[in-house]
Amino acid sequence: MTADSxxxxxxxxxxxxxxxxxxxxxxxxxxxxxxxYEGLSVERVARRAEVNKTSVYxxxxxxxxxxxxxxxxxxxxxxxxxxxxxxxxxxxxxxxxIADLAAQPEGVALLRAALxxxxxxxxALLAARRxxxxxxxxxxxxxxRQPPRVAFAERARARGxxxxxxxxxxxxxxxxxxxxxxxxxxxxxxxxxWLDRLVDLVHDGASSGSPADRPPRP
Amino acid sequence: MTADSxxxxxxxxxxxxxxxxxxxxxxxxxxxxxxxYEGLSVERVARRAEVNKTSVYxxxxxxxxxxxxxxxxxxxxxxxxxxxxxxxxxxxxxxxxIADLAAQPEGVALLRAALxxxxxxxxALLAARRxxxxxxxxxxxxxxRQPPRVAFAERARARGxxxxxxxxxxxxxxxxxxxxxxxxxxxxxxxxxWLDRLVDLVHDGASSGSPADRPPRP
Numbered sequence: 001m002t003a004d005s006x007x008x009x010x011x012x013x014x015x016x017x018x019x020x021x022x023x024x025x026x027x028x029x030x031x032x033x034x035x036x037y038e039g040l041s042v043e044r045v046a047r048r049a050e051v052n053k054t055s056v057y058x059x060x061x062x063x064x065x066x067x068x069x070x071x072x073x074x075x076x077x078x079x080x081x082x083x084x085x086x087x088x089x090x091x092x093x094x095x096x097x098i099a100d101l102a103a104q105p106e107g108v109a110l111l112r113a114a115l116x117x118x119x120x121x122x123x124a125l126l127a128a129r130r131x132x133x134x135x136x137x138x139x140x141x142x143x144x145r146q147p148p149r150v151a152f153a154e155r156a157r158a159r160g161x162x163x164x165x166x167x168x169x170x171x172x173x174x175x176x177x178x179x180x181x182x183x184x185x186x187x188x189x190x191x192x193x194w195l196d197r198l199v200d201l202v203h204d205g206a207s208s209g210s211p212a213d214r215p216p217r218p
Numbered sequence: 219m220t221a222d223s224x225x226x227x228x229x230x231x232x233x234x235x236x237x238x239x240x241x242x243x244x245x246x247x248x249x250x251x252x253x254x255y256e257g258l259s260v261e262r263v264a265r266r267a268e269v270n271k272t273s274v275y276x277x278x279x280x281x282x283x284x285x286x287x288x289x290x291x292x293x294x295x296x297x298x299x300x301x302x303x304x305x306x307x308x309x310x311x312x313x314x315x316i317a318d319l320a321a322q323p324e325g326v327a328l329l330r331a332a333l334x335x336x337x338x339x340x341x342a343l344l345a346a347r348r349x350x351x352x353x354x355x356x357x358x359x360x361x362x363r364q365p366p367r368v369a370f371a372e373r374a375r376a377r378g379x380x381x382x383x384x385x386x387x388x389x390x391x392x393x394x395x396x397x398x399x400x401x402x403x404x405x406x407x408x409x410x411x412w413l414d415r416l417v418d419l420v421h422d423g424a425s426s427g428s429p430a431d432r433p434p435r436p
Contacts, residue, residue, distance in 0.1 A: 038256070112333055114403065115330055115333050115402050115403070163422075165415075165418075166415075166419060167415060170396075170412070170415055170416065170419065171419065173396060173399045173400065173403075173404065174392060174395070174396040174399075174416065174419065174420070176395075176399055176403075177392070177394075177395035177396040177397070177398055177399030177400070178388075178391060178392040178395040178396065179395070180395055180398065180399060181391045181392075181394055181395030181398060182391065182395070184333050185332065185333070185391075185394075186391065194388070197383075197384075197385060197388055198388065198392065200383075200423070201384060201388065201389065201392060201420065201423040201424060202392070202419065202420075202423055203423070204381075204422065204423040204424075205418070205419040205420055205421070205422040205423030205424075206419060206422075206423075
């Protein structure tokens with residue numbers, strides 16, 4: 001569901017539509033942190049966002065759609081890993097905002113909601129649409145569209161830093177999975193030195209670097 | 219909670235106690251797969267295990283304790299990675315049963331239950347008790363007890379295969395986190411070629427191998 005296909009279309013040109021969307025999705029994340037997915041109420045979301053309840057329902061008819069939209073907003077934030085000039089730097093820049101999110105109660109609540117059986121199917125569809133659900137050749141539903149997230153791998157390939165045969169999607173999801181395990185199972189901080197070591201581990205597995213480039217770590 | 223400190227102590231010597239525990243924990247896993255954590259009922263668990271409801275309550279007074287016990291049984295299963303003679307083989311042997319579990323509805327349900335805020339605190343305690351919550355020097359509550367899981371790292375060190383500075387706990391949790399992401403977020407099969415590539419990625423990041431040992435993957 002996008003603003004283009006919703007009744008909000010007739011508001012085109014007025015900033016109000018986008019402002020409402022941003023306010024509602026911000027409120028969804030805050031409410032998830034306070035009450036969890038099971039306790040998420042559209043009424044409270046509307047009150048917190050200071051919008052009419054019908055403004056929420058006409059864009060997102062179900063609670064699942066609301067959470068999926070909040071999740072999609074986050075995926076967009078993570079889509080543009082900056083070009084730092086090295087594979088290690090790019091991986092760190094990609095993982096850092098995810099770790100920052102997972103270090104906050106709001107992020108933990110959103111991750112838990114994403115794991116709920118109810119939202120799961122919406123989110124699986126979302127991931128498939130974005131071409132991030134399956135590596136190429138394994139039943140990707142995207143017809144070969146390249147999600148922005150793997151631009152870092154193209155840059156590393158061009159610099160001769162990328163090891164042939166490594167799947168960039170699998171690498172990103174390994175970083176994300178390790179951060180989720182750290183925050184949700186171990187309940188420990190997924191940032192700082194822990195994140196540096198994770199990036200080292202995954203970088204060295206994906207890199208074509210010679211042993212001279214990979215001294216023992218202190 | 220152990221059988222030794224419970225009223226079941228007076229049953230010592232009779233095989234019935236251990237049989238009841240195994241039957242109940244098997245039933246918990248099956249019920250989680252059928253009804254999820256929110257729908258887990260001690261009454262149905264007892265019926266499925268063909269034991270008296272009081273036999274369940276006197277050992278595990280809460281639903282959270284039941285799920286934590288079912289989880290602990292699984293951690294025991296994963297404690298003994300066989301000695302295959304190589305780091306890559308050991309990592310594959312360690313990850314395979316976890317991937318097998320995550321490929322089944324019962325395993326997905328158990329992982330979801332472990333992520334629930336209600337069970338989370340019990341499981342965090344459990345992990346801390348087992349010395350798997352924090353790497354050494356980061357506030358581990360275990361007083362230096364070495365969990366069985368990292369024996370593979372000691373063997374790799376003795377063979378000269380282990381790269382200095384790599385934390386074996388972080389490596390195991392990275393494998394587990396990637397498998398959880400695959401099964402719960404991507405909803406894809408965490409076994410077969412996907413698992414082989416994951417083990418390759420993590421192995422190569424942890425290994426001291428020279429480039430001659432790490433040809434481009436096909």
